[in-house]
Structure formats: C-alpha cells, structure tokens
Amino acid sequence: MLEQLYKYKSELKKDGIIFSFVGPISQDVVEGIGSVLREKMETEDINSNTSLKVFAIFVEQMQNVINYSVDRVPENNFDSHISFGMIIVGQNEGKYFIIGGNRVSNVQKERIEKKLSILSNMDKQELRAYYREQRKIDPDEYSKGAGLGFIEMAKKSTEPLEYNFEPIDEENSYFTIKTIV
Amino acid sequence: MEILEIKATKSSPKVSLNPNTNIHEISGESYPENSYEFYEPIFDWIEEYIENLGDNEAIFNIELYYFNSSSSKILMDMFDIFEDAGEEGKKIVINWIYESENHAAQEYGEEFSEDFENMTFNLVEKSD
Numbered sequence: 001m002l003e004q005l006y007k008y009k010s011e012l013k014k015d016g017i018i019f020s021f022v023g024p025i026s027q028d029v030v031e032g033i034g035s036v037l038r039e040k041m042e043t044e045d046i047n048s049n050t051s052l053k054v055f056a057i058f059v060e061q062m063q064n065v066i067n068y069s070v071d072r073v074p075e076n077n078f079d080s081h082i083s084f085g086m087i088i089v090g091q092n093e094g095k096y097f098i099i100g101g102n103r104v105s106n107v108q109k110e111r112i113e114k115k116l117s118i119l120s121n122m123d124k125q126e127l128r129a130y131y132r133e134q135r136k137i138d139p140d141e142y143s144k145g146a147g148l149g150f151i152e153m154a155k156k157s158t159e160p161l162e163y164n165f166e167p168i169d170e171e172n173s174y175f176t177i178k179t180i181v
Numbered sequence: 182m183e184i185l186e187i188k189a190t191k192s193s194p195k196v197s198l199n200p201n202t203n204i205h206e207i208s209g210e211s212y213p214e215n216s217y218e219f220y221e222p223i224f225d226w227i228e229e230y231i232e233n234l235g236d237n238e239a240i241f242n243i244e245l246y247y248f249n250s251s252s253s254k255i256l257m258d259m260f261d262i263f264e265d266a267g268e269e270g271k272k273i274v275i276n277w278i279y280e281s282e283n284h285a286a287q288e289y290g291e292e293f294s295e296d297f298e299n300m301t302f303n304l305v306e307k308s309d
Contacts, residue, residue, distance in 0.1 A: 049285065136257065149250050
C-alpha cells in the first residue's frame with residue numbers, strides 16, 4: 001500500500017487538489033482546516049474577497065456535512081456533533097473548487113434534489129432575491145440550521161452548483177456537490 | 182439587568198451588551214456549531230432589555246468580518262425584534278460597520294438596511 005501513496009498524492013496534485021479530507025468531521029475540523037486554508041490563501045496574496053468567498057463556501061459545505069450526513073459518530077446518533085464525510089479544496093485554471101461529500105438517505109436525496117433544481121435555473125439577481133425571501137421565513141422541519149446553505153453557496157459560486165448522487169443501495173446514496181469560485 | 186459579555190472565539194463573535202450605557206457590540210466572526218444555541222442567551226437578554234428600554238436610545242455596533250448562513254438568519258431575527266420595538270416607538274440604532282474592501286459585509290449590510298424602516302440602520306465604512 002505504501003508504494004502506491006506517492007502515485008495517489010501525485011494524482012491529487014494533477015487534479016489541482018490542495019486539500020483532501022475524508023473522515024470524521026466536527027466543528028473542530030471546520031475551525032482547524034479553515035484556519036490553515038485562510039492562512040495559505042493569504043500568503044498567496046489572493047484577493048481578500050475571493051479568499052473570504054472560498055472560506056465561506058468551505059464553512060457551508062462542512063457544516064452541511066456535519067448536519068446532514070447519515071454517517072454519525074457514534075453510529076445512528078443523529079444528534080451527534082461528529083459525522084463522516086469528505087471535503088476537497090483545489091485550484092484549477094485560476095479558480096478554486098470546493099467539493100463536499102457525504103452519505104444521504106434516498107428520502108433526503110429527494111429533498112436535496114428539489115432544493116438544488118430550483119437554484120440551478122436562477123441567475124445571480126434571482127439567487128439574491130430568493131435568499132432574502134427564504135431568510136425571512138422559518139426553516140422547514142428538516143433543516144438543522146437556517147436552511148440557507150445551498151443558496152449561500154450558489155450565490156457565491158461563479159458557476160451553477162454541480163452535484164451528483166451515487167447510488168449505494170436501496171436506502172442510501174453518496175451525495176457530492178461542487179462549488180467554483 | 183446585568184451586563185452580558187461573551188468573549189470571542191475562533192467561530193463566534195465578541196458580544197458586549199450593556200444596559201447602563203445602552204451601547205452594545207457584536208464583533209468578530211460568526212459560524213458557531215449551533216447558532217441557535219449560541220445566540221439564545223443573547224436573544225433572551227435583548228428581549229428583556231427592550232421591554233425595559235423606555236425612552237433611551239439603544240445603539241448596537243455590529244462589525245462582523247464573516248458570518249455563515251445560519252448566523253445571517255439569526256441577524257434577520259434579531260433585526261425583526263428591533264423593528265417591532267421601533268414600531269412601538271423605541272429608539273434603536275444599528276451601526277453596521279465593515280472594512281471598505283469587504284464586499285460581502287457591505288452587501289449584506291445594504292440588504293439588511295433595505296428591509297427595515299423603524300430603526301436607524303447606518304452603514305459605516307472603515308478604511309485602513
């Protein structure tokens with residue numbers, strides 16, 4: 001296994017991946033990785049508005065994984081503050097990409113798809129208006145936060161959110177979502 | 182009423198609520214693990230404070246460099262409380278303070294200011 005790891009790392013580099021984390025995710029991870037990500041961007045002299053956008057999307061993605069992943073630590077404890085998921089941050093052709101991944105139930109999948117398809121047809125202005133509208137009303141019963149995370153990501157993304165549901169079995173899928181800044 | 186002081190952490194803001202001076206501060210960053218939990222004591226304090234405010238003017242200096250979408254909703258809810266108080270004749274001033282290069286903070290401030298009429302919502306730009 002060890003011999004293959006250099007090759008693995010080189011593949012990541014080829015894809016422009018700066019950061020790849022698969023494992024238990026909690027607020028501590030958000031703060032820790034978030035800090036280092038910001039520091040890295042600051043030292044590279046990236047425009048501060050861009051690095052703040054990248055950080056903002058990173059936080060939304062991570063907190064979505066913490067709130068909604070069906071994989072919890074300990075298992076089956078939906079109130080646990082630790083979940084399992086994936087986060088990838090990279091750079092490609094001058095833009096940053098942030099990918100979040102976690103397992104979801106197929107019931108969740110339907111709700112997520114509904115939310116995301118509404119967003120995919122909106123332009124920046126419509127997204128801003130929709131965000132303001134949704135922020136005024138109470139979140140639905142399935143939301144753990146304010147239910148605004150995807151809209152926030154779509155607003156800040158330079159391209160429409162890209163997402164995929166990979167079937168795992170009859171009950172679950174693996175949900176990945178990519179934002180580009 | 183007592184002063185409510187909460188120290189800033191990496192993911193939560195400094196909060197300083199003072200019923201004696203009527204000058205309050207929320208500053209830093211806001212992306213706590215559970216925003217409802219974090220802000221609950223602040224909301225409780227504010228509700229009691231407003232009931233007892235009388236004729237005094239309350240000034241809230243809000244300077245948030247970054248806040249997540251949950252916190253954005255919290256701010257909305259907080260401003261709604263101030264708006265209701267304003268409708269009842271209470272004097273509430275919000276100073277939304279942001280650094281001139283922080284476009285996101287500026288934009289959020291502008292959007293909030295458009296939503297409220299019964300309190301004074303000032304956009305305060307800081308340049309280095």
